[in-house]
Amino acid sequence: MNLKQMVGIEATKFIEDGMIVGLGTGSTAYYMVEEVGRLIREEGLSITGVTTSNATKEQAEKLGIPLKTIDEVSHVDVTIDGADEISADFQGIKGGGAALLFEKIVATYSNKVIWIVDHSKMVEHLGAFPLPVEVIPYGSQQIMRIFNEKNYHPVLRTNENGEYLRTDSNNYIIDLHLETITDPHALANELDKMVGVVEHGLFLDMVNTVIVGYDDGPRILTPQGQK
Ligand code: 5RP
Numbered sequence: 001m002n003l004k005q006m007v008g009i010e011a012t013k014f015i016e017d018g019m020i021v022g023l024g025t026g027s028t029a030y031y032m033v034e035e036v037g038r039l040i041r042e043e044g045l046s047i048t049g050v051t052t053s054n055a056t057k058e059q060a061e062k063l064g065i066p067l068k069t070i071d072e073v074s075h076v077d078v079t080i081d082g083a084d085e086i087s088a089d090f091q092g093i094k095g096g097g098a099a100l101l102f103e104k105i106v107a108t109y110s111n112k113v114i115w116i117v118d119h120s121k122m123v124e125h126l127g128a129f130p131l132p133v134e135v136i137p138y139g140s141q142q143i144m145r146i147f148n149e150k151n152y153h154p155v156l157r158t159n160e161n162g163e164y165l166r167t168d169s170n171n172y173i174i175d176l177h178l179e180t181i182t183d184p185h186a187l188a189n190e191l192d193k194m195v196g197v198v199e200h201g202l203f204l205d206m207v208n209t210v211i212v213g214y215d216d217g218p219r220i221l222t223p224q225g226q227k
Helices: 003-014 029-043 054-063 100-108 140-149 184-191
Strands: 020-023 048-051 079-083 113-118 131-135 154-156 172-177 198-199 209-214 218-222
Touching: 003 029, 003 079, 003 113, 003 198, 003 209, 003 218, 020 029, 029 079, 029 140, 048 054, 054 154, 079 100, 100 198, 131 140, 140 172, 184 198
Parallel strands: 020 048, 020 079, 079 113, 113 209
Antiparallel strands: 131 172, 131 198, 154 172, 209 218
């Protein structure tokens, strides 16, 4: 079993019968979604999924997981998702898979958020992983200019055909190559205020539990003050 599969399966132990579960996106969340499908099929659990991307929706539909949108539920009991980087104080960068907007919306309305990662994602400070910023195409070159002026080293993300990548909401992603983010909250505030920025990949003060995969097994970490 690889580390992503190990943490994906471990996280489903937090799911109880009857729960509404936020289903994350990416190669680690993939294994969690497969296991949710198995729990429904083989163990008869009643679970409703709220997906965070078209890719996860497709996977969940194939597995026969009953789905609702975030607007059709009053809340989400637990969301399980991957992450690109998690700092020592449990702040995160997400959006490597371009699903940050729906991921942040679903996490926001969740009673509990669990991130599942292999140990390579655990860092002292955020920033070595390029920070994704989702922007509306109209005006995106102006945002690029501003990011360049701020020396944020922005790169408009492209797809395998060399075209600008479109998110599930038809927006662009600008990746900021910052190397290190000294004050994540200040940067988040700055990005939140920019016209044309839809969302960014700084997920701050959002996670309740982190499950980290090591060769000798998963470790469950709980930020201070969380249950
Ligand atoms: C997608 C995400 C993913 O959760 C993140 O990129 C981690 O993906 P993976 O498990 O494939 O490394 O934020 O937008």
